[in-house]
Amino acid sequence: MDVRTFWLAGRPATGDVELTVTNPHDGREVGRYSVPTDAQVEEAIAAAHAVAKQAAALPIHVRAEALAHVSRRIAERADEIAHLITAENGKPITWARGEVNRAISTFRFAAEETRRFSGEVQRLDTEAAAAGRLAYVTRVPYGPVLAITPFNFPLNLVAHKVAPAIAVGAPVIVKPAPATPLSSLVLGEILAETDLPAGMFSVLPIENERASALVDDPRLPIVSFTGSAPVGYAIADQIPRKHVTLELGGNAAAVVLADADLDWAAQRIALFSNYQAGQSCIAVQRVIVERPVYDAFVDKLLPAVSALVTGDPLDEKTQVGPLVSEAAAERVDVWIQEAVAAGARVLAGGIREGATIAPTVLADVPDDAKVVREEVFGPVMILEPVESVDEAYAMVNDSRYGLQAGVFTRSLDSAFKANRELEVGGVIIGDVPSYRADQMPYGGVKDSGIGREGLHSAMEDYTYEKVMVLTGLSL
Structure with missing residues (x-):
């Protein structure tokens, strides 16, 4: 060679x-x-x-x-x-x-x-x-x-x-x-x-x-x-x-408010928590959902996650490939198991094969778990129900990171409130935080x-x- x-x-x-x-x-x-x-x-x-x-x-x-x-x-x-x-x-x-x-x-x-x-x-x-x-x-x-x-x-x-x-x-x-x-x-x-x-x-x-x-x-x-x-x-x-x-980097949050298009939100969050095997600074990591639509959203999200194709990166159908190394996958696997040991429930995935982690969804994750507080940099998302818009935005801000956040809503008031209150470098309304246009300003605040x-x-x-x-x- x-x-x-x-x-x-x-x-x-x-x-x-x-x-x-x-x-x-x-x-x-x-x-x-x-x-x-x-x-x-x-x-x-x-x-x-x-x-x-x-x-x-x-x-x-x-x-x-x-x-x-x-x-x-x-x-x-x-x-x-x-x-x-x-x-x-x-x-x-x-x-x-x-x-x-x-x-x-x-x-x-x-x-x-x-x-x-x-x-x-x-x-x-x-x-x-x-x-x-x-x-x-x-x-x-x-x-x-x-x-x-x-x-x-x-x-x-x-x-x-x-x-x-x-x-x-x-x-x-x-x-x-x-x-x-x-x-x-x-x-x-x-x-x-x-x-x-x-x-x-x-x-x-x-x-x-x-x-x-x-x-x-x-x-x-x-x-x-x-x-x-x-x-x-x-x-x-x-x-x-x-x-x-x-x-x-960051631990990007996607907020799903009660007035959101749940089908669109579920498809986009499923894909962009797992694209690049989650190895993106703005991959969806924390999913914050208003309580009235939480169950309906989860019912749409889990099939969308399960439908993702994991496998050979050269296969045109593959959407989720390996992490950059087996050591990286082992570290993500340890974080998942730590969360589970502390009381988290695995709703999807949670399985490692070599350098590949199956797309993983966790619920009931303790607030101090690494998968909440740190950047996972792997195909893992956590679900967190909230009672109000105010609680959702406060939860987004409860992080030492502040790169981008996504807010799924049809309300202009909620959109502008997000822009005023979220402590991030970019607020993406109606889509995942993973959206980036290469000509726009891109960067973060706090430890991002x-x-x-x-x-x-x-x-x-x-x-x-x-x-x-x-x-x-x-x-």
């Missing part, structure tokens, strides 16, 4: 060590990749630092066309990349295709946003003392971006860091998850086809324990991390003077992180405002 090169300052390179990626479903080897040496990591950082001024000065059309090229090439290689995602990550091919399509859009949106991200002009003569003065306000990149990405969306979550960096003219160094580096290496291959200057990007598949040196390096003033809260906050504590953006993704929002996070005042003008 060929060994994939990594990308060092825009060119392919190999190191002294090779590592293997295996398929979570059946354990077969799906690829090998070369790991950069410490000297090569230093070379990538030095190149990003050296090219930073040139990158910031790149004409807008050059940046925009590079991003558009990446979008087109991902589209042309869509089937190949989708199968690669399924092989290294284990997600069913239908979800892998969805991820590829989202990455195509993410780079296209970035190309479009690049052409709009051109500053603004303010007349300052709103006061007599500023007569004849005009302010030209632009945004300037802080400098090279270190992008640390997770395994669950090995292409599109890389895209959400790389695309805005290129859009604002910032070099970017990607450190992909060790379990799923192959998709990002293909992205590096496509980026190498553009006219971006050498040093503008590197993809360095190094071990997690070696990332600390990258995080510390003062030549990388922006660190954008997606992953677990303990690791994210450890990074923030390590570099208090750097600009850090963190997307740290700092900063926002979504192209325009991330571009602002990677830049600072700079003002030039022109004096003595006839306005």
